[in-house]
Amino acid sequence: MRALTDRGQLLLEMDTARGRAxxxxxxxxxxxxxxxxxxxxxxxDVLNHLTACDEFRFFEIEKVSRSGRLAxxxxxxxxxxxxxxxxxxxxxxxxxxxxxxxxxxxxALVLEAISRAPDSALDPAAYVDYPVNGSISHDREHAAxxxxxxxxxxx
Amino acid sequence: xxxxDEAISELDAAAARIxxxxxxxxxxxxxxPSSDGWSAKDxxxxxxxxxxMRFFEVSRIAHGGHASFPLTEEVGVEHxxxxxxxxxxxxxxxxxxxxxxxxxxxxxxGLLGAPEDLAMTHFAEIGPVGSSHExxxxxxxxxxxQQEGI
Numbered sequence: 095m096r097a098l099t100d101r102g103q104l105l106l107e108m109d110t111a112r113g114r115a116x117x118x119x120x121x122x123x124x125x126x127x128x129x130x131x132x133x134x135x136x137x138x139d140v141l142n143h144l145t146a147c148d149e150f151r152f153f154e155i156e157k158v159s160r161s162g163r164l165a166x167x168x169x170x171x172x173x174x175x176x177x178x179x180x181x182x183x184x185x186x187x188x189x190x191x192x193x194x195x196x197x198x199x200x201x202a203l204v205l206e207a208i209s210r211a212p213d214s215a216l217d218p219a220a221y222v223d224y225p226v227n228g229s230i231s232h233d234r235e236h237a238a239x240x241x242x243x244x245x246x247x248x249x
Numbered sequence: 250x251x252x253x254d255e256a257i258s259e260l261d262a263a264a265a266r267i268x269x270x271x272x273x274x275x276x277x278x279x280x281x282p283s284s285d286g287w288s289a290k291d292x293x294x295x296x297x298x299x300x301x302m303r304f305f306e307v308s309r310i311a312h313g314g315h316a317s318f319p320l321t322e323e324v325g326v327e328h329x330x331x332x333x334x335x336x337x338x339x340x341x342x343x344x345x346x347x348x349x350x351x352x353x354x355x356x357x358x359g360l361l362g363a364p365e366d367l368a369m370t371h372f373a374e375i376g377p378v379g380s381s382h383e384x385x386x387x388x389x390x391x392x393x394x395q396q397e398g399i
Contacts, residue, residue, distance in 0.1 A: 142317075149301070149302075149305050153301050153348075153352070156351060157344070157348060160344075160347060160351070162340070162344040162347065162348065163339075163340055163341075163344060165294075165298075165333075165336060165337050165340070165348070166336050167336070167339070169336065173332055173336075176328065176329075176332065177329065177332065180325045180326075180328075180329055181317075183325075184317060184318050185317045187315070188314070188315060188317060189315075192309070192314045192315060195312065195314065196305075196309060196314065196317075199308065199309075199312070200305065
């Protein structure tokens, strides 16, 4: 992953990647979004997962902005899977409208945190395995998986 | 019935109890595990994590949403608590305290944005304030210090 030093570029790329994710779910009904076709997860689960990652990201950016260290340095894949599973399972009862509202609200907080962060807090190297620009590739990855699932299912 | 001013007062009281419980502790002392395996720092990072989650929960429910942490099985939550404590164990006491204050302030801001008539029952597992949670851990730290004579 290349280093991003320009705040505007970072915000633009985050916005573009999130736009791809939203394009990938466009036109799906809530029933379709609740089908567990993505390795056991539904589209709604994926959206809750993106929100949860932004929730963690928000506080990580704030920590680094205060010259602190990360709360989640180098999570193992088992730890990460366990955390993801717990949070996604807990949020499964939320309605689609709530899921989408959460997605937007938490993303707005992350963008605000980035906007006011010192330059030093925009260096991906400060974040080890949870880089400040990590949502870009993460959003793209999940958007691609959703598109592939829709193609397979013909929806 | 949720009373915002009371909730914020409780949060302030809990903050004062935590500050008193950890006053004068060095980083080394705060890192010593007690008999149950957790250090004072672990207890502080644990409170911080739940305030971080609570902030989003308060914001979500204040805008008409539902709890994203409904009451479910305890095993997953216990595992989560252990994982979070382990992840944050290497942080310096100074940061641990700063992180707690920041997360608590975010909860306070979330509460200030919530309507006065918010039903407590909407919050399920996490709870709207976390003051009793903080006080319980403050008391554990105080008891441990008394036991250790520090």
